[in-house]
Amino acid sequence: GQQLNQSPQSMFIQEGEDVSMNCTSSSIFNTWLWYKQDPGEGPVLLIALYKAGELTSNGRLTAQFGITRKDSFLNISASIPSDVGIYFCAGQRETSGSRLTFGEGTQLTVNP
Amino acid sequence: KAGVTQTPRYLIKTRGQQVTLSCSPISGHRSVSWYQQTPGQGLQFLFEYFSETQRNKGNFPGRFSGRQFSNSRSEMNVSTLELGDSALYLCASRAVRNGGYTFGSGTRLTVV
Numbered sequence: 011g012q013q014l015n016q017s018p019q020s021m022f023i024q025e026g027e028d029v030s031m032n033c034t035s036s037s038i039f040n041t042w043l044w045y046k047q048d049p050g051e052g053p054v055l056l057i058a059l060y061k062a063g064e065l066t067s068n069g070r071l072t073a074q075f076g077i078t079r080k081d082s083f084l085n086i087s088a089s090i091p092s093d094v095g096i097y098f099c100a101g102q103r104e105t106s107g108s109r110l111t112f113g114e115g116t117q118l119t120v121n122p
Numbered sequence: 123k124a125g126v127t128q129t130p131r132y133l134i135k136t137r138g139q140q141v142t143l144s145c146s147p148i149s150g151h152r153s154v155s156w157y158q159q160t161p162g163q164g165l166q167f168l169f170e171y172f173s174e175t176q177r178n179k180g181n182f183p184g185r186f187s188g189r190q191f192s193n194s195r196s197e198m199n200v201s202t203l204e205l206g207d208s209a210l211y212l213c214a215s216r217a218v219r220n221g222g223y224t225f226g227s228g229t230r231l232t233v234v
Binding site: 043050051106109113114 | 126128153155157164165166167170172177178180212214216222223224225226227228230
């Protein structure tokens with residue numbers, strides 16, 4: 011099935027470093043969501059974006075809805091060990107109803 | 123407020139059997155969606171139910187079906203199981219007009 015292009019696939023960083031990941035698509039989305047998934051659990055919603063250009067923060071996390079509506083990025087500042095996990099972007103298209111299209115995920119490892 | 127509850131957490135079935143998975147959404151959430159997560163294909167949309175009606179369906183064979191009850195609880199059924207059906211099946215619910223989907227912890231299905 012179609013997926014969003016999410017990069018990077020994996021990241022290995024030191025505690026305290028900032029992290030940036032992004033998602034791109036050839037299609038326009040009207041909603042972008044960012045999720046984090048821990049092993050054996052379902053994805054947990056981090057940030058939801060509803061308008062092109064929107065910049066939203068949730069603690070140390072900041073995400074933006076691209077102006078073209080075809081991309082989004084997520085930044086994590088001052089990473090800590092509990093940030094370890096898989097981060098997914100998900101987009102919702104107006105023509106697809108409630109269906110979410112997910113990126114392939116970014117596996118984040120934080121070394122203490 | 124209780125989260126999305128999925129039962130069972132783990133399931134082992136034999137090829138050719140059928141299986142039923144259950145999902146109880148967050149109280150007040152009337153929309154329930156199902157996703158399949160595998161290492162190869164990532165998160166793929168199965169279907170969405172709202173007020174006991176299937177509102178959207180992904181690209182899965184007819185062996186995959188679902189339903190929603192009047193209390194918004196949902197079940198999905200997979201008949202004639204194949205080895206490739208081994209996956210984490212995730213249920214997500216959302217309130218009307220809220221784009222954020224809350225996922226359950228999933229049911230890990232293994233087909234042997």
